[in-house]
Amino acid sequence: MPPLRASTGRFQAATTGRYFRAPTTQERRPTGQRKGLAVPSANYRSLLRTPGAAAFFLPASLGRVGVAMTSLSIVWLVHGHTGTFTAAGLVSGGFAVAEALGAPQLARLVDRFGQTRVLPPALLAHALAVAVLVSLVVADASDALLALGGVLVGASVPQLGAMSAARWAALLRTSRAAELPAAFALESVSNAVGYLVGPTSVSALAAAGHPLAGTVLAASLSVVGGLVLAAQRGSAPTPATDGAAHARKDRSLLRSPVVVLMGLNLALGVFFGALQVSVTAFVVEHGAPGAAAPVFAVSNCSGLLAGWLYGLRRWRATAPVQLPAATGVLLLGTLLLLTVGSPLGVALVVILTGATIPPLLVLLPVLTEANVHQAVLTQAFSWLGSAGAAGSAASAALSGWAIDSLGPRGGFAVTAAAAAAMTLQSLVGLRLLRTPKGQSTHADPMSD
Numbered sequence: 001m002p003p004l005r006a007s008t009g010r011f012q013a014a015t016t017g018r019y020f021r022a023p024t025t026q027e028r029r030p031t032g033q034r035k036g037l038a039v040p041s042a043n044y045r046s047l048l049r050t051p052g053a054a055a056f057f058l059p060a061s062l063g064r065v066g067v068a069m070t071s072l073s074i075v076w077l078v079h080g081h082t083g084t085f086t087a088a089g090l091v092s093g094g095f096a097v098a099e100a101l102g103a104p105q106l107a108r109l110v111d112r113f114g115q116t117r118v119l120p121p122a123l124l125a126h127a128l129a130v131a132v133l134v135s136l137v138v139a140d141a142s143d144a145l146l147a148l149g150g151v152l153v154g155a156s157v158p159q160l161g162a163m164s165a166a167r168w169a170a171l172l173r174t175s176r177a178a179e180l181p182a183a184f185a186l187e188s189v190s191n192a193v194g195y196l197v198g199p200t201s202v203s204a205l206a207a208a209g210h211p212l213a214g215t216v217l218a219a220s221l222s223v224v225g226g227l228v229l230a231a232q233r234g235s236a237p238t239p240a241t242d243g244a245a246h247a248r249k250d251r252s253l254l255r256s257p258v259v260v261l262m263g264l265n266l267a268l269g270v271f272f273g274a275l276q277v278s279v280t281a282f283v284v285e286h287g288a289p290g291a292a293a294p295v296f297a298v299s300n301c302s303g304l305l306a307g308w309l310y311g312l313r314r315w316r317a318t319a320p321v322q323l324p325a326a327t328g329v330l331l332l333g334t335l336l337l338l339t340v341g342s343p344l345g346v347a348l349v350v351i352l353t354g355a356t357i358p359p360l361l362v363l364l365p366v367l368t369e370a371n372v373h374q375a376v377l378t379q380a381f382s383w384l385g386s387a388g389a390a391g392s393a394a395s396a397a398l399s400g401w402a403i404d405s406l407g408p409r410g411g412f413a414v415t416a417a418a419a420a421a422m423t424l425q426s427l428v429g430l431r432l433l434r435t436p437k438g439q440s441t442h443a444d445p446m447s448d
Contacts, residue, residue, distance in 0.1 A: 043182040043312055050171060052235035059232075060164035061190040063225020067157060068191075068198030069218035071095055074133070074150060076206035077215045081137045082146075090143055091133075091150035096393055098154030100386040107159055107382035111375060114239035115163050119230040123223045126156035130219040134212065158226045161191055162381035169369045169377055170237040178314060180436065181366050185311020188361040192304050237374070253380060257371040257432050261364060263425050264323075265384045268360065269391025270418040271330075274399035275353070278337075278411025279346060281403045288343045295347045299354030307358030319366050320433045324426035326363065330356045331419040337412040360422075367429070370436035391418075 048054045074095055078088040110118045133149035141149075168183040202214040276296070283291040315322060333353040340346050365381065372380040395414060402410035 043179065044186055047179060047183055047186060052232065053168075053171060056167050056229055056232045056235045057164060057186070057190070059225045059228035060160045061194065061225070063158065063160040063222050063229065064164075064191060064194040065198045066218045066221025066223075066225060067160060068194040069202045069214065070153065070157060070222065072199045073202045073211070073214040073218045074153065076202060076211040077134070077137055078146060080206065080211035081140070087143050087146060091146045093393075094147040094150035095154035096389060098151040099157050100389045100393075102155035103157065103159050103162075103382040103386055104379055106156075107162055107379040108376075110159075110163065110166075110239075110378045111237075112239060115166075115236045115378075116230050116233050117239075119158065119163070119226055122156060122158055123226045123230075126153070126158060127219055127223050129153045129156045130215065134215060158222055159378070159382050159385070160222070160226055160229060161187065162378050162385065163229065164190075165365055165381050166237050166378040167235045169374065171235060173369070173374070177436065180369060181314070181319070181362055182311045184365045185307055185358070185362045187365070188307045188358055189304060189311070191361075192300065192307065192358075196300055196304075237377070253372065253376060253383065255371075257367075257429070257434065258380065258383075260425055260429050260432055261368055261371070262384060262387045264327075264360075264364060264422055264429075265387040266391040267418045267421040267425065268357075268364075269388035269393075270395040270398075271334075271391075271415050271422070272388075273392035273395030274402075274411055274414040274418060275350070277396060277399045278403065278408055278415060279350060281411055282346055282408035283343045285408055286343050291343045291347070295343070295350055298347065299350045302351045303354040303358050306355035307361070310359050310362060318435045319363050319370070320430050320435060322359065323363050323367070323429055323433075324423060326356060326359045327419065327422040327426045330360070331416065331423050334412065334416040334419040338409055338416065366436050367433050371434050 048057065071092055075085075075088045075092050078091045079085055082088070106118070106122055129149070129152035133146070133153050136145050136149045165184065165187055168187065169180065172180050172183060198218070202218065205211065205214040205217070279295060280289075280292045283289055283295070317325070330353055333349055333356060336349045336352075337346065340349060364384065368380050368384060369377060395418070399411040399414045402414050404410075406413070
């Protein structure tokens with residue numbers, strides 16, 4: 001065979017003088033990948049095959065179903081024994097406030113001492129709190145005592161989602177940072193499935209006359225999933241060893257990028273809360289109250305599909321650039337809600353907005369991981385969740401007032417305002433938010 005000489009990416013045969021161009025990276029790929037198309041489930045399969053990944057992700061997902069069931073199970077339990085939604089709402093409200101305030105404190109302990117040390121006693125406290133609440137309900141205790149029981153349950157809810165996300169970050173950030181968006185997309189899908197399966201199961205048990213079974217099942221799934229997660233020591237993030245240094249890193253959560261991310265989650269919570277109330281009011285006003293459930297179900301399914309597909313592709317645009325694009329589409333959808341005149345029109349727009357949410361639920365933790373010190377990452381994830389919960393709770397009252405004053409479109413105006421706030425904050429984030437490691441505006445979408 002005649003010798004070959006390299007010449008700027010081509011090879012020249014010494015005897016003939018003819019040039020042969022070496023195949024490019026794109027051309028060496030299989031046909032299905034040459035145009036930047038994702039191979040179905042390849043990213044997720046490789047993630048779950050990472051040593052230790054499935055061992056923590058699956059029990060965390062199981063426990064997350066229990067967490068998703070807890071709030072609604074309390075409503076059914078208290079209402080089933082008292083016969084009043086006033087008491088049920090009071091207990092559920094105490095639970096929500098305590099969870100929003102207590103979750104970051106539990107996460108702070110996790111970052112300081114480690115998941116494997118903090119999670120087992122926290123799960124024991126949660127199981128005891130649920131037992132106390134059940135005992136108070138069965139004993140026909142006063143509303144004040146029932147609310148206290150709800151506070152105890154909320155303050156001890158295990159933050160399995162934040163802990164699972166922190167494990168993905170610890171597992172991938174060093175050598176596989178480009179796969180973090182796919183990992184957080186998998187977390188988003190798991191969370192969405194949990195909030196589909198959990199509340200549906202609780203409602204089915206309550207409708208069958210077993211509200212207590214729903215509460216027991218929720219606690220059992222949370223505790224069992226959490227204990228199995230805690231047993232996976234190899235994938236747990238390394239806790240801080242210097243208490244003074246950890247306290248300084250705590251204060252880093254007050255930096256501008258974190259404030260922007262918390263503001264985005266707060267506005268997202270307002271959007272969720274106002275949308276649910278407003279869509280319900282709209283279909284009731286148009287004489288189709290039964291349409292609310294299928295509209296939300298189809299929207300959730302479109303979100304699941306969008307989240308799954310989003311995580312399969314590695315995008316050319318960086319996360320800070322994607323964020324205003326996604327919030328801009330969400331704003332457009334909410335503005336369309338102000339113009340629709342039928343339940344079908346609302347359903348179509350809600351399906352659009354439902355498909356826009358999953359990329360946001362991936363981008364926010366990706367940007368959090370890139371802008372927060374790893375020593376306080378679990379705490380940061382929990383604060384963002386608390387901000388979303390606070391926004392959702394506040395929007396229920398705000399959108400209710402707007403609907404009473406202006407009709408359903410008043411509620412849709414609240415959702416549009418929330419989306420506009422997210423878009424403005426996303427534009428601010430272009431300057432403040434750090435680009436995640438491994439991303440580039442010119443990155444090959446299928447590069448490793």
